Amino acid sequence: MKYGYARVSSTEQNLDRQILALKEFVSEENIVVDKASGKNTEREGYQALKGRLGLREGDTLYVTSLDRLSRNKEDIKQELQWFKEKKVRLKILDLPTSLVEVPEGQQWILEMIQNVLIEVLSSIAEQERLTIRKRQREGIDAAKKAGKHLGRPVLSVPDNFSEVYSQWKRGNITARKAMEMLGMKSASFYRKVKEFEKK
Template sequence: MTYGYIRVSTGKQTVENQKFAIAEFCERQNLQVDAWIEETVSGAKRFDKRKLGALLGRVQSGDVIICTEITRLGRSLFMIFSIMAYALERGCAIWTIKEGWRLGDDLTSKVLAFAFGMAAEIERSLISERTRDALARKKAEGVHLGRPKGALGKNTKLSGKEEVIRVLLEHNNSYAAIARALEVDRSTLVRFCAARGIKRSVNCSGTAI
């Protein structure tokens, strides 16, 4: 089976451009798309909670998933690697049009999978190291890192981590990276920051993903 996978982040975006690109690619390759998987969802959302997860659950050896570019699968290296590893375990290949990758059961795919995995591990380690260093400095400065007394708002998974989030934002971490480190969706983190008045420093040169 050949699957065309299409993902857009908002309802304002259209799937037509991606669908056209995949159809045109398959025509050049003398392939036929047996099924289309289309969804409107953030790439930061866990893939097992998306249509992509359901697709990966039913693919078989020899199947191919085609998407326009690797970022259609997910918004982080760790997530993309997880999807790749899951697909490869089931013998399903992933082809991307923009990068020209054909990720299957071959040496090149295994090298790429290793590189993605190593990059994801490095990303997590760097975030963890920056967090420890930044919090240690704040603590040395006498800053209380717990939840402020009398703080209003619902009790959420992020409650009590306001200062941690402020420190991470001050040190150029993106909202997406922080959300991954704290194991929440990016949208949840953004709403929490807005509710608590937590903002990125004016002189911060980083760009939130």
């Protein structure tokens, strides 16, 4: 049985290009897709492929590139070991040597070439992931230096907060009344109460 696997990192990204490439080798109903990060292999579609209803000995799995499986070098090695143990052939479209059919008894040639290429490609995939994380970190640091606030906006406390808080705590007014007097929504009010009580 032939299967295909396609993955993009987020729901906004499009799978069409990968599916189109895989359809040359696999029927569309046998193409499994995920819209999830490649930082590890814990993805619904991919795990289903490896589960009871998926790949069996003698099956072939097609992917457009090695980083569709994972962007983590260690994970890629483990996955390749899994395919080897289960006797499932992995064919990677942008790795032509993985598509070659060799005569009986000469599979070691293919395996040797693939092992070298896989080592190189998995290192590149891992490096790309680390580079992306490094750039994100640098972007956050640069934004902080420029005085930009990242994340949830800082909630300003009304001048009369402690006075209204005291009235509410003494039971003179309800929480709803306190929020009304402060012009605050429920979540903001209780968040500020928590911060205020910690001080």
